[in-house]
Amino acid sequence: MERQPISREGYEKIREEIRVMEVVDMPAIAERIKTAREEGDLKENAEYHAARETQGYTQAKINQLKTKLSHCHIVEKTDGPKDTVGFGSTVKVKDLSDDMEEAYELVGPGEEDYDGDVMKILTTSPIASALIGKKVGDKVEVEIPRGKLRMEILGIE
Numbered sequence: 001m002e003r004q005p006i007s008r009e010g011y012e013k014i015r016e017e018i019r020v021m022e023v024v025d026m027p028a029i030a031e032r033i034k035t036a037r038e039e040g041d042l043k044e045n046a047e048y049h050a051a052r053e054t055q056g057y058t059q060a061k062i063n064q065l066k067t068k069l070s071h072c073h074i075v076e077k078t079d080g081p082k083d084t085v086g087f088g089s090t091v092k093v094k095d096l097s098d099d100m101e102e103a104y105e106l107v108g109p110g111e112e113d114y115d116g117d118v119m120k121i122l123t124t125s126p127i128a129s130a131l132i133g134k135k136v137g138d139k140v141e142v143e144i145p146r147g148k149l150r151m152e153i154l155g156i157e
Helices: 008-037 046-070 126-131
Strands: 004-006 072-074 090-095 101-107 118-122 139-144 147-156
Touching (some): 008 072, 046 072, 101 126, 126 147
Parallel strands (some): 004 072
Antiparallel strands (some): 090 101, 090 147
16 A cells, blocks of 8 residues: 655644543443443343444554554655645646636545535545646546546646
């Protein structure tokens, strides 16, 4: 798997999420399991089974986030060229089918956010992949679930 760029803030956000799950959530779940176990018969103990299921889910989430971080490398958003779309760029585009303008910021895992005036999209998304390496004035075409999206790059910040 190719390593993905991530900002220091995004990396720290995911690390903190892992820390909370390991230091706060998992011990609390272990305590629930212990309390439920003390109630006796485990075959019909719904609280015990629910706590064990939560423990498995939480451990899987921790493992998933650790794997995600292992496939990332920290990149400072100021490192890239300013005239070419890359990680950390905010790109203003015009949809050539309806002349609507949108802005995308290309971000790493854990930083995506699709609400707001500027959508934060993963660098691995189809739209970001099509934009990376392009310059102002370039036209791109990208296959998305609802068909082909044709855009022109109006600006890069």
